[in-house]
Amino acid sequence: xxxxxxxxxxxxxxxxxxxxxxxxxxxxxxxxxxxxxxxxxxxxxxxxxxxxxxxxxxxxxxxxxxxxxxxxxxxxxxxxxxxxxxxxxxxxxxxxxxxxxxxxxxxxxxxxxxxxxxxxxxxxxxxxxxxxxxxxxxxxxxxxxxxxxxxxxxxxxxxxxxxxxxxxxxxxxxxxxxxxxxxxxxxxxxxxxxxxxxxxxxxxxxxxxxxxxxxxxxxxxxxxxxxxxxxxxxxxxxxxxxxxxxxxxxxxxxxxxxxxxxxxxxxxxxxxxxxxxxxxxxxxxxxxxxxxxxxxxxxx
Amino acid sequence: xxxxxxxxxxxxxxxxxxxxxxxxxxxxxxxxxxxxxxxxxxxxxxxxxxxxxxxxxxxxxxxxxxxxxxxxxxxxxxxxxxxxxxxxxxxxxxxxxxxxxxxxxxxxxxxxxxxxxxxxxxxxxxxxxxxxxxxxxxxxxxxxxxxxxxxxxxxxxxxxxxxxxxxxxxxxxxxxxxxxxxxxxxxxxxxxxxxxxxxxxxxxxxxxxxxxxxxxxxxxxxxxxxxxxxxxxxxxxxxxxxxxxxxxxxxxxxxxxxxxxxxxxxxxxxxxxxxxxxxxxxxxxxxxxxxxxxxxxxxxxxxxxxxxxxxxxxxxxxxxxxxxxxxxxxxxxxxxxxxxxxxxxxxxxxxx
Amino acid sequence: xxxxxxxxxxxxxxxxxxxxxxxxxxxxxxxxxxxxxxxxxxxxxxxxxxxxxxxxxxxxxxxxxxxxxxxxxxxxxxxxxxxxxxxxxxxxxxxxxxxxxxxxxxxxxxxxxxxxxxxxxxxxxxxxxxxxxxxxxxxxxxxxxxxxxxxxxxxxxxxxxxxxxxxxxxxxxxxxxxxxxxxxxxxxxxxxxxxxxxxxxxxxxxxxxxxxxxxxxxxxxxxxxxxxxxxxxxxxxxxxxxxxxxxxxxxxxxxxxxxxxxxxx
Ligand SMILES: Nc1ncnc2c1ncn2[C@@H]1O[C@H](COP(=O)(O)OP(=O)(O)OP(=O)(O)O)[C@@H](O)[C@H]1O
Ligand SMILES: [Mg+2]
Numbered sequence: 001x002x003x004x005x006x007x008x009x010x011x012x013x014x015x016x017x018x019x020x021x022x023x024x025x026x027x028x029x030x031x032x033x034x035x036x037x038x039x040x041x042x043x044x045x046x047x048x049x050x051x052x053x054x055x056x057x058x059x060x061x062x063x064x065x066x067x068x069x070x071x072x073x074x075x076x077x078x079x080x081x082x083x084x085x086x087x088x089x090x091x092x093x094x095x096x097x098x099x100x101x102x103x104x105x106x107x108x109x110x111x112x113x114x115x116x117x118x119x120x121x122x123x124x125x126x127x128x129x130x131x132x133x134x135x136x137x138x139x140x141x142x143x144x145x146x147x148x149x150x151x152x153x154x155x156x157x158x159x160x161x162x163x164x165x166x167x168x169x170x171x172x173x174x175x176x177x178x179x180x181x182x183x184x185x186x187x188x189x190x191x192x193x194x195x196x197x198x199x200x201x202x203x204x205x206x207x208x209x210x211x212x213x214x215x216x217x218x219x220x221x222x223x224x225x226x227x228x229x230x231x232x233x234x235x236x237x238x239x240x241x242x243x244x245x246x247x248x249x250x251x252x253x254x255x256x257x258x259x260x261x262x263x264x265x266x267x268x269x270x271x272x273x274x275x276x277x278x279x280x281x282x283x284x285x286x287x288x289x290x291x292x293x294x295x296x297x298x299x300x
Numbered sequence: 301x302x303x304x305x306x307x308x309x310x311x312x313x314x315x316x317x318x319x320x321x322x323x324x325x326x327x328x329x330x331x332x333x334x335x336x337x338x339x340x341x342x343x344x345x346x347x348x349x350x351x352x353x354x355x356x357x358x359x360x361x362x363x364x365x366x367x368x369x370x371x372x373x374x375x376x377x378x379x380x381x382x383x384x385x386x387x388x389x390x391x392x393x394x395x396x397x398x399x400x401x402x403x404x405x406x407x408x409x410x411x412x413x414x415x416x417x418x419x420x421x422x423x424x425x426x427x428x429x430x431x432x433x434x435x436x437x438x439x440x441x442x443x444x445x446x447x448x449x450x451x452x453x454x455x456x457x458x459x460x461x462x463x464x465x466x467x468x469x470x471x472x473x474x475x476x477x478x479x480x481x482x483x484x485x486x487x488x489x490x491x492x493x494x495x496x497x498x499x500x501x502x503x504x505x506x507x508x509x510x511x512x513x514x515x516x517x518x519x520x521x522x523x524x525x526x527x528x529x530x531x532x533x534x535x536x537x538x539x540x541x542x543x544x545x546x547x548x549x550x551x552x553x554x555x556x557x558x559x560x561x562x563x564x565x566x567x568x569x570x571x572x573x574x575x576x577x578x579x580x581x582x583x584x585x586x587x588x589x590x591x592x593x594x595x596x597x598x599x600x601x602x603x604x605x606x607x608x609x610x611x612x613x614x615x616x617x618x619x620x621x622x623x624x625x626x627x628x629x630x631x632x633x634x635x636x637x638x639x640x641x642x643x644x645x646x647x648x649x650x651x652x
Numbered sequence: 653x654x655x656x657x658x659x660x661x662x663x664x665x666x667x668x669x670x671x672x673x674x675x676x677x678x679x680x681x682x683x684x685x686x687x688x689x690x691x692x693x694x695x696x697x698x699x700x701x702x703x704x705x706x707x708x709x710x711x712x713x714x715x716x717x718x719x720x721x722x723x724x725x726x727x728x729x730x731x732x733x734x735x736x737x738x739x740x741x742x743x744x745x746x747x748x749x750x751x752x753x754x755x756x757x758x759x760x761x762x763x764x765x766x767x768x769x770x771x772x773x774x775x776x777x778x779x780x781x782x783x784x785x786x787x788x789x790x791x792x793x794x795x796x797x798x799x800x801x802x803x804x805x806x807x808x809x810x811x812x813x814x815x816x817x818x819x820x821x822x823x824x825x826x827x828x829x830x831x832x833x834x835x836x837x838x839x840x841x842x843x844x845x846x847x848x849x850x851x852x853x854x855x856x857x858x859x860x861x862x863x864x865x866x867x868x869x870x871x872x873x874x875x876x877x878x879x880x881x882x883x884x885x886x887x888x889x890x891x892x893x894x895x896x897x898x899x900x901x902x903x904x905x906x907x908x909x910x911x912x913x914x915x916x917x
Contacts, residue, residue, distance in 0.1 A: 029732035030740065036725055037747045040787045041794075044762025045754060051765070097663045105660035114664070117671055120889075120896045126855050127870045128888035131881050132674040134874070135681040142677035173674065176667075193385030196352055197443075199372040200379045201399030201450055211398070215389040234755030237855035241871050251757045258761055258860060273758045280753045288749075296432055297388035 045277060052270035064271035072248065072262070073272065080233055080250040083164060087171040088228035092221065094172070095179025103187040115184060118177035125174045130241035133170045137161045162243045170242055171232050178231060179224055186220040189298030216297055223290030230283040234276070250276050301364060303328040303486055304349075304454055309358035311344050318344040320510045322358070326454075329484040331477070333497035336507035337533065342490040345507075346456050349488065350379050362453060378447030380457040384439040386431040392418070392442050393427035399450035417445040420479060437468040444476065448483065455480070455487045461496065473500060494534050498522065506530050523577075528648045531575055538581070539648065540574040540615040550642070555613020559590045560642050573648040580644035581619035583608065583630065589639035592617070596634045610638055675889065682882035694879035698887070701880075707869040711858075714782065714865065715851035718789040719844050722797045725790070727840070730801045731832065734810045748798035751791050756856040763788055764860060781861055788857045793847040800846070804839025808832075841902040849895035853888055 055061045068074070102111040136143050137154070138161050144154050160166055190213055198208040236251035245252055250272060256262045257269040302325035309322035319341040326332050334342040347353040349360060351372030359368045367375055386395050396417050397410035405413070418424050421441040431439055440460055447455060457476070461469045477500050480487050491497050497504050498518040506513045506521060506529075514526045525531035542552040542559065550563040552574065559574070566572055585591045594612035606621045608630060619638055621627065630636050685693035698704050733744060751759070767774040767784055774780040810832060817827045855867035870888070873881040 026736050030729055030737060030744075033725060033729040033744070034747070036787075036790070037750065037794075040763065040791050041747070041750045041754065041759075043766055044759060045750075047766050048758065048762045094663075094667070098667045101660035101663045105663075106657040107660040107664045110664055114667065116896070116900060119900065120893050121671060123849055123896060124889055124892045126853055127867060127874060128853060128885035129674075131870075131874050131885045132678045132889075135882055135885075136674045136677035142680055143673065173670070176670070191383065191385060193381045193383055194387060196350075196372070197379065197381065197385040197387070197446070198398070199352075200350060200375075200377065201446070202373045202376075202402045203398075204373060207402060212387050212389065216387075230752075234757070236755065236757040237867070237871075241855070241874060244875070251755060254757050254761060255856075255860075258764070269761070273761055276755065277753060277758055280755065284749070284752050 048270045048273045048277075051267065052274045054267065056267065061267075064265075064267040067265065067268050068271055068275065073253065073268075076248045076250045076253045076272075077275070079164070079248055083168055083171065083249065084229045084232040087168050087175045087232050088225050090168070090172055091175030091179050091228045092225045095176035095224075096183055096221070098176070099180045099184045099187055103184060104190070111184075114180065118180040121177040122174050122181060125235070126237035127241040129173055130170060130238050133161060133166070133173070133242065137166065137169065162246060164247075167239055167242060167247060170238060171235065175228050175232065178228060182224045182227070183217075183220060186217055186294060186298060190216065217294075219290040219294040219297075223287045223294065226283045226290070227287045230280050230287070233283070234280060301361075302326060303330075303363060305359075305361040306349070307359045307361075309345065309348055309360065310356045311341070311348060311353060312356045317510050319348070322512060324505060324512070324515060326486055326488070328486055331480055331487045331489065331500060331502045333489045333491060333501040333504045334507060335491060335494060335497040335504050335534075336513075338492060340507045341510040342492070342507055343458055346379075346458055346488060346490050349454070350377055350456055351375050376450065376452050377454045377456060378450060378452035380440070380443050380447050380455070380460045382459040382462055384431070384436070384443045384463075386439055386443055386446070388431055390430075391427065392423070392429050392431070392434070395431070395442060396427075396445045396449050398446065403450065413449060414445075417449055420448070420482075421445045421475070436464050437472055440464065440472065441475070444479070448479070448485070453486065455485050456490075457487070458490045459492070460489075462491075462493070469496075476500070498534075506533065508533070528573075531648060536578045536618060536620070538576050538578060538615070538617045540576075540612075540617070542572060542574045544568055544570045544572060554592070554615065557592055557613055559592070559645070561645055561647070562642055565647065574645050575648045576617075576640055576645040578607065578618040578620040579605075580640045581617060581638050582640070583619060583621065583636060583638055585637045586639040589641050590645075591637050591639045593635065593637050596630045596632050596636055598632055599629050601629075608636075610636060612638075675886075678882050678885050678889075682879060682886050685879040694883040695887075698880050698883045703864075703869060704884075707864050707866045710864055711852050711866040714785060714789065714863075715848050717786050718793060718851055719847045721786060722790050722793055722843070722847060723840065726794075726797050726801050727836070730798070730805055731810060731828075734805050735814060744798070744802075748795050751794050754791075756792065756854075757860075759788060759791060760857045760860045775861070781863060785857065785861050785863050785865075788861075789847075789851050789854065792854070792857075793843075793850055796846040796850075797843040800839045800843035801836070804836045807839075808835045838902050842899050845895045845899040845902070849892055849899075852891060852895075 052064050053060055053062070055063070068077075098114065101107040102114050133141075135141050137159075138144065139155060141161070147154055161170075194212055194216075195208050198212055203211065234251065236255060239247060239249055239252060240255065243252075245256060253262070254269060254272050254276070257265075257272065304326040306322060306324045306326075309319060310317065311319040322341075322345050324332070334345060336342055344353060348355050351367070351370060355368060359366060361367065362375070362377075386392075387398065390398065393411060393414045396414040397405075397407075400410040400413055401407070414427065415424070418427055421444060423438060423441055423445075426434065426438065426442070431442070434442065440463075444457075444460070460476070461472055464472065473496060476489075489497070489500060498521075501518060503515060503517055504521050505515045508529050514521060514530045516524075521530060522534055525534060531537050540554050540559075542554045544565050545551045545553050545558070545568065547565040547568050548563060550561040550565055552559050552561060552565070552572070554574075561574075582589075592610075592612045594610040594617070597609040597611050597616060599609075600607045601623075604623050606623055606627065606629065608619045608621065610617050610619060617638065682694050683690040683692070685691060685697070730744070733741060754762075763784060764775070766772065774784045813831055813835070814827055817831045822831065853867050853870070854865065855871055858865035859868040859871065870881060870884050873884060
């Protein structure tokens with residue numbers, strides 16, 4: 001009788017180790033790369049980090065972080081978080097619906113077209129994107145004037161492209177395509193057999209989504225939500241070009257402080273930047289961990 | 301009335317009739333295999349029984365109930381997939397207990413029952429593992445347990461072993477048969493591996509191009525193939541183009557040599573094809589048998605058997621000899637005589 | 653069935669509208685430079701603007717330098733790591749990850765604070781400012797470049813390939829020039845297209861380093877002109893499309909090698 005002989009095979013190939021006695025010379029090969037990273041990525045970040053704990057004459061202090069607690073800074077963080085979260089959530093939902101429509105839904109015919117367009121749109125940002133929205137929803141934009149012609153005056157109704165709502169609409173242009181690009185493979189990774197196996201065991205379509213499809217997609221959905229959040233949080237050019245710097249976001253505030261327009265306190269500028277990097281680091285790390293889990297489930 | 305009655309099932313994909321006139325009755329507790337080459341419609345037939353494909357025409361009755369148009373989640377038919385299809389977000393125990401949970405069983409009862417099933421498939425310690433932590437063979441056992449957990453009336457398996465290594469395949473095959481007999485569960489098993497079908501089944505359904513070629517126990521399928529397709533598809537086969545010399549006496553000619561068969565035969569002078577299994581051939585001459593002279597073409601040592609290929613007038617015949625230590629193997633180019641009894645050969649019907 | 657189709661096409665329709673309307677509006681706007689009729693006047697003005705030509709060629713030059721230096725830095729390093737130091741791959745990946753955490757505005761902030769003062773004082777000369785710009789862009793492009801090259805090398809298993817070539821008696825120049833490089837063409841091209849797309853329209857770093865790049869030029873136009881920036885936006889979009897098209901064209905034969913990218917925000 002067959003007994004248990006199958007061992008769990010973790011597919012770790014025998015580690016390819018450096019040749020025995022690989023000396024200093026071998027390591028020299030990677031020095032330029034790490035030097036570059038040190039000089040142009042690590043050093044700038046560290047400089048800001050260290051600076052954020054120093055007074056003007058180099059003494060250790062926590063005042064810079066204490067000073068973050070002033071209305072203009074708090075408002076900047078609040079606005080940045082709001083815009084990022086709103087557009088991340090909107091992008092996740094809308095992107096998911098679109099990706100669903102072309103994978104599991106009935107619009108499969110336009111799948112590759114949608115993916116191509118998403119690839120372009122997620123890379124179309126900054127100044128030209130801002131202008132495209134000015135031409136659409138600005139005071140004399142196409143949609144604004146068309147609506148006016150039928151008696152709806154957007155700007156009279158309180159809408160402004162140069163406000164929270166307008167900025168969010170603009171960010172959405174690169175947010176939901178990014179969602180489409182990331183979630184489409186995940187949706188395609190849902191195996192037909194999972195649904196069939198579930199049905200076989202008595203599950204309705206709703207139960208299949210509740211117990212299997214949704215939990216399997218959840219890491220991807222959450223991860224992408226976070227990625228979209230970070231994507232909007234670090235954005236500067238689009239917001240700056242759209243509003244000319246009149247909207248108060250963390251990135252805009254950092255920019256103004258670099259130009260010496262506001263604050264006039266270098267230490268506070270460093271603290272602002274460090275706060276921003278901390279939020280980015282947490283988001284991106286969470287995204288990576290979630291994405292890894294999702295890949296483990298969806299592979300093969 | 302049989303337990304599972306499948307009547308004249310037909311499935312059309314566009315222009316392609318994937319399954320035609322599929323008509324089989326399966327008894328309670330029977331193990332039936334669907335065997336056939338790739339693309340012959342085995343999976344399609346199975347999926348119609350499971351409810352994933354709607355038949356173009358025909359009916360399926362299970363235990364007297366017409367289930368032809370019933371949705372799959374109401375059929376109480378378990379299915380095991382080639383790709384295991386375990387739910388990656390659930391532990392092994394949750395996978396096995398999933399169907400029970402849907403049935404409204406309390407979590408404690410479901411856990412206990414899942415534990416029993418894990419015993420049955422000999423993986424009692426793996427309840428807390430996730431599917432990606434298991435080997436392919438272990439995953440397929442879990443898939444089997446999951447399908448069995450809901451105590452289905454019929455178990456369907458679609459090439460459950462084809463993604464596994466040869467050794468594990470043989471092991472798990474025996475395991476499936478043991479569990480099937482222990483639970484006395486009606487089982488339909490799709491495979492394109494004839495050895496698997498032969499060794500497992502009570503009866504085998506041989507399919508080709510959507511049609512059933514023959515249904516019968518393995519012994520019958522192998523030794524009394526009803527069509528040329530079955531004869532060729534199942535096992536090795538020697539074929540000889542012969543001419544009927546004397547139909548009444550069962551005498552035919554292979555080139556210059558004469559073979560005696562069991563009558564009746566077709567009309568004199570007609571060309572027919574004769575078939576004989578390699579293991580029916582023996583080296584040397586034998587009294588009362590058909591003796592054919594030829595030249596040895598090659599000798600292949602395959603372990604428990606030795607395959608000797610002999611060129612006779614107009615045909616090359618393989619003779620499978622059982623290996624033994626005392627065997628003296630002929631050499632290529634040697635002149636030999638081979639023999640087989642009259643009842644071992646039969647005339648193949650003309651192939652369509 | 654019918655209902656599913658309705659919803660699918662509704663979402664797709666909305667998506668297409670979202671994609672298309674801003675582009676249509678911009679296009680329409682760009683054609684209205686002359687009163688009362690559609691014309692290409694805005695495009696003519698832009699294309700004959702010497703600043704357009706100079707900023708565009710300057711940006712292209714910076715992009716090419718970025719790509720060149722990136723390849724010189726990354727390809728040999730990744731090759732070496734695959735060949736001799738596979739154990740430090742996690743460290744490489746971590747480094748390639750850093751730019752995601754550093755928004756462009758923060759990166760340029762830090763760079764200026766360090767390199768605009770003594771002892772470096774790179775911003776005192778034009779050429780050294782340009783170098784700093786290239787270094788910053790190499791940083792921005794690092795994740796994409798690294799991923800492309802790493803995936804490419806993994807796909808062809810450079811170690812085995814190298815050993816096979818060596819066992820056939822090939823010397824180093826032959827190995828790198830005739831064996832490794834041709835097999836990496838897809839990876840290198842896709843990294844190149846991506847970098848081009850990132851650098852060409854970049855605004856943040858360019859404007860803080862005060863270099864005459866295309867991005868700041870466009871921003872300036874937006875502030876001062878009406879129809880010309882529309883034409884420039886359309887041209888930008890076409891360029892992004894061309895780069896992404898190029899990317900898809902080189903990677904479509906190797907599934908799984910496409911990566912999700914985001915442009916400069
Ligand atoms: N959904 C479908 N749409 C169209 N044609 C199909 C579909 N499913 C199967 N077919 C076709 O029907 C025929 C039978 O397919 P089926 O999967 O039943 O074969 P099979 O016997 O299971 O083969 P294999 O051994 O390769 O699994 C094939 O020609 C296949 O291409
Ligand atoms: Mg099949």
